[in-house]
Amino acid sequence: MKQPVIYEDDVVKGFITWSLVWGFVAVLLGVFISLQLAWPQLNLPPYLTYGRLRPIHTNAGIYGWGIGSFMAFFIYITQRLTKAPLWSPKLARFQLWLFNFTIVACAATLLAGMNRSKEYSEHEWPVAILVVILWVIFSINIIMTVIKRKEEQMYISLWYILATLVGVAVLYLVNNAAIPVSLTKSYSAYAGANDANVEWWFGHNAVAMVLTVPPLAIFYYYLPKSTGVPIYSHKMGVIAFWSLIFMYLWTGAHHLLWTPIPDWVQTLAMAFSVMLIAPSWASVFNGYFSMNGQWHQMRENHLVKFLIFGITFYGLQTLQGPSQAVRTFSAFIHYTDWVPGHVHMGTLGWVSLTLFAAIYYTLPRIYGTEIYSVPLVNLHFWLAVTGQLIFSITMWIAGVQQAAMLNATNPDGTLHYTFMETLVRLYPYWHGRAAGGIIYLASLLVFIYNIFRTISNAPSKSQTKTA
Amino acid sequence: MIEKRPVVLLLLATAAILVGTTITMIAPFRWINDQKLRIPGVKPYSVLQLEGRDIYIREGCNNCHTQTVRPLLADVERYGEYSKAGEFVYDQPFLWGSRRTGPDLARIGGKYPDAWHYKHMANPSSMVPETNMPSYAFLNRPLDTTLSERKMKALSYPYTQGDLDNLEGKSEMDAIVAYLQKLGNDIPWRAATAAETALENPFKSDPATISDGREIYSRQCAKCHGAKMEGGAGHSLLEEDYPDNKFFKIIHDGIKDAGMPQFGDSLSSDQIWKVTAFIQSRKAK
Ligand code: HEM
Ligand code: HEM
Numbered sequence: 001m002k003q004p005v006i007y008e009d010d011v012v013k014g015f016i017t018w019s020l021v022w023g024f025v026a027v028l029l030g031v032f033i034s035l036q037l038a039w040p041q042l043n044l045p046p047y048l049t050y051g052r053l054r055p056i057h058t059n060a061g062i063y064g065w066g067i068g069s070f071m072a073f074f075i076y077i078t079q080r081l082t083k084a085p086l087w088s089p090k091l092a093r094f095q096l097w098l099f100n101f102t103i104v105a106c107a108a109t110l111l112a113g114m115n116r117s118k119e120y121s122e123h124e125w126p127v128a129i130l131v132v133i134l135w136v137i138f139s140i141n142i143i144m145t146v147i148k149r150k151e152e153q154m155y156i157s158l159w160y161i162l163a164t165l166v167g168v169a170v171l172y173l174v175n176n177a178a179i180p181v182s183l184t185k186s187y188s189a190y191a192g193a194n195d196a197n198v199e200w201w202f203g204h205n206a207v208a209m210v211l212t213v214p215p216l217a218i219f220y221y222y223l224p225k226s227t228g229v230p231i232y233s234h235k236m237g238v239i240a241f242w243s244l245i246f247m248y249l250w251t252g253a254h255h256l257l258w259t260p261i262p263d264w265v266q267t268l269a270m271a272f273s274v275m276l277i278a279p280s281w282a283s284v285f286n287g288y289f290s291m292n293g294q295w296h297q298m299r300e301n302h303l304v305k306f307l308i309f310g311i312t313f314y315g316l317q318t319l320q321g322p323s324q325a326v327r328t329f330s331a332f333i334h335y336t337d338w339v340p341g342h343v344h345m346g347t348l349g350w351v352s353l354t355l356f357a358a359i360y361y362t363l364p365r366i367y368g369t370e371i372y373s374v375p376l377v378n379l380h381f382w383l384a385v386t387g388q389l390i391f392s393i394t395m396w397i398a399g400v401q402q403a404a405m406l407n408a409t410n411p412d413g414t415l416h417y418t419f420m421e422t423l424v425r426l427y428p429y430w431h432g433r434a435a436g437g438i439i440y441l442a443s444l445l446v447f448i449y450n451i452f453r454t455i456s457n458a459p460s461k462s463q464t465k466t467a
Numbered sequence: 468m469i470e471k472r473p474v475v476l477l478l479l480a481t482a483a484i485l486v487g488t489t490i491t492m493i494a495p496f497r498w499i500n501d502q503k504l505r506i507p508g509v510k511p512y513s514v515l516q517l518e519g520r521d522i523y524i525r526e527g528c529n530n531c532h533t534q535t536v537r538p539l540l541a542d543v544e545r546y547g548e549y550s551k552a553g554e555f556v557y558d559q560p561f562l563w564g565s566r567r568t569g570p571d572l573a574r575i576g577g578k579y580p581d582a583w584h585y586k587h588m589a590n591p592s593s594m595v596p597e598t599n600m601p602s603y604a605f606l607n608r609p610l611d612t613t614l615s616e617r618k619m620k621a622l623s624y625p626y627t628q629g630d631l632d633n634l635e636g637k638s639e640m641d642a643i644v645a646y647l648q649k650l651g652n653d654i655p656w657r658a659a660t661a662a663e664t665a666l667e668n669p670f671k672s673d674p675a676t677i678s679d680g681r682e683i684y685s686r687q688c689a690k691c692h693g694a695k696m697e698g699g700a701g702h703s704l705l706e707e708d709y710p711d712n713k714f715f716k717i718i719h720d721g722i723k724d725a726g727m728p729q730f731g732d733s734l735s736s737d738q739i740w741k742v743t744a745f746i747q748s749r750k751a752k
Binding site for chain 2: 036037038040043045046049050051052054055113114115116117118119143146147152153154158159162163165166167170174179180181182185187188189190191192193194195196197198199201242245246247248249250251252253255256258259260261262265268269272331335336339340406407409412413414415418419420421423424
């Protein structure tokens with residue numbers, strides 16, 4: 001009984017490293033496609049066109065960087081919270097290998113034009129099968145670890161982790177149902193408006209189950225770890241948890257407002273989106289209240305800065321999202337550049353800042369060393385936040401401007417601007433966005449350099465394992 | 468309680484997820500694509516059109532183009548009749564998209580002649596100078612038809628051996644243009660806006676009309692007919708000796724196959740009359 005638990009951390013190192021690689025690829029491609037929109041000559045047909053690269057960008061971002069690091073931290077956190085070693089380290093090592101193989105297969109097939117066109121699950125069915133295997137392996141390992149746990153109470157992070165596992169599984173299986181024609185071609189099993197409704201039930205809940213619930217699990221674990229004081233209210237976390245996962249599933253149709261799907265589905269989506277403010281902000285307040293008496297740490301503790309800025313962007317995101325889900329506002333900004341502004345506040349602000357904090361906390365610990373340079377951490381922070389704010393703010397202005405121009409009419413009821421007249425006025429904003437992206441890319445280089453130096457400084461035999 | 472029971476937690480979480488799923492995703496299957504919403508004129512894709520659609524998907528055109536017109540003033544004025552659920556019953560997958568970096572294409576069919584599309588796809592900026600659409604000249608390669616029959620079977624679309632034989636010698640470009648020309652044309656919305664031509668020009672050549680007409684011309688026509696009507700992609704307009712209503716008809720309906728787009732969707736009758744008055748005034752000089 002006295003023997004210390006030996007945690008499996010090697011595979012955590014592997015997942016962190018590879019998620020960084022894919023995160024870098026995602027941002028690099030993001031910068032490249034943002035330049036393509038501004039300078040179309042940068043399209044190099046047939047492979048390197050905007051139409052083929054944009055899905056690779058989104059998949060590398062959400063799945064390579066997002067899911068990759070969630071896998072790392074779920075494995076790390078679950079072991080700590082259960083005080084039990086990972087159920088099967090062997091399986092986890094296979095999972096890392098399969099994960100990288102799947103991401104490469106996904107990117108390569110999309111580049112070759114094997115594409116189902118359904119946003120966020122574009123890859124063809126053989127790749128989808130790999131994803132399913134990957135997810136099953138991962139889920140079994142985490143769930144078995146939880147079942148064999150040594151700590152009876154399950155901390156709130158574990159709830160979010162378990163919800164992610166079932167949530168992603170349900171969404172993914174339904175939306176990927178397809179009629180295969182060959183190994184490289186299939187058609188959606190659903191038609192027209194039905195397909196649209198299924199796709200956005202999936203699409204929005206990919207946001208929920210991938211870009212909201214897992215970062216929350218990580219946030220709830222690392223905020224107390226970083227500040228050294230417990231989370232303000234476990235109960236509030238629990239209430240927020242149930243209402244969040246209950247309400248999210250009703251809201252997919254807010255991506256389809258004014259389209260030919262039944263009105264009542266749209267109205268329900270609108271109503272539940274607005275109600276989602278409550279559970280979302282419960283987490284934000286839980287974070288803020290945990291900082292009571294600790295706000296000085298914003299200056300002294302670089303991890304806290306990342307986490308609190310992250311949760312603040314999450315808070316803004318969950319106010320902006322519901323307003324976009326209101327019919328009248330949607331009529332205005334839907335389909336415009338406003339939406340990429342929203343998206344990247346979430347992905348670059350909330351998700352990435354939270355992950356950065358988790359990596360800064362975890363890596364030195366599992367390598368048995370200290371972070372190489374705190375000034376570089378601060379530089380990374382400010383460059384990332386600046387780049388992201390430039391990105392989002394230029395896009396919000398661009399979106400509102402284009403929406404206003406598209407809707408402008410003459411006294412006789414005809415339209416005042418042609419489509420092209422609205423487009424040419426977007427170029428300056430697209431240049432600004434690209435600049436923001438490049439700053440963000442620079443921040444990532446600083447980050448990767450710092451991590452690289454940290455790892456190289458580590459003592460060759462790390463103390464945390466093979467005791 | 469639940470804090471100590473992971474399996475119960477998993478089951479409850481699944482149940483929580485399934486409530487909204489059942490009501491907003493599964494239940495609507497009963498109403499969407501219902502027989503009552505079917506539109507008789509809506510036809511499945513031909514082999515060539517389906518191949519074009521697959522190229523559209525392969526190239527990710529849906530990352531820049533939507534295919535659904537909302538029942539909102541600016542959408543309907545710009546793109547045409549708003550979209551109806553019944554028009555999409557053969558779309559597997561749907562291609563409504565989520566971003567309009569380029570214009571909506573739900574009603575692109577019949578808007579331009581084929582020739583326009585061939586030129587535009589090969590080099591968009593030759594037709595629309597400041598566009599950021601990539602050029603797709605490489606689509607001039609032969610169409611791969613090895614899967615064509617299996618695709619039609621998978622989707623249960625009707626076809627004949629003759630349809631398959633006709634694919635012989637077609638290029639990918641032929642396929643995508645055939646697809647684009649089908650879009651949005653299954654309901655007779657364009658016919659409804661034609662007609663009403665045999666009228667007199669209600670606008671006289673007063674300075675206000677001419678200046679309005681000039682503005683419309685420089686926005687819509689100059690890129691092809693030249694800033695001074697000296698000609699370009701379309702030829703000079705200075706020599707035509709047409710009556711007003713002939714101009715009206717050409718501008719409203721376009722000249723299919725010659726490359727003159729139709730403006731009946733994007734310009735009001737008043738605007739067409741005004742630009743006509745402007746052209747006539749230039750000729751008088
Ligand atoms: C600085 C880095 C980045 C740049 C410059 C960038 C750029 C872009 C651009 C230009 C688009 C297309 C927008 C449009 O349709 O007009 C886009 C879309 C998108 N990006 Fe990024 N991106 C970056 C980082 C990321 C990261 C790290 C993620 C994910 C974690 C991500 C997720 C997405 C998603 C989900 C979309 C689709 C948005 C939509 O459908 O509206 N991006 N990005
Ligand atoms: C209460 C929470 C939220 C609500 C109600 C919400 C609502 C919305 C709505 C209505 C849209 C569609 C905009 C349009 O196309 O007109 C949208 C798009 C999007 N949101 Fe949110 N949002 C929320 C939180 C988040 C969070 C936390 C993220 C994390 C990154 C996020 C990521 C995205 C992405 C990626 C899209 C683009 C989807 C696409 O068109 O491809 N959202 N959101």
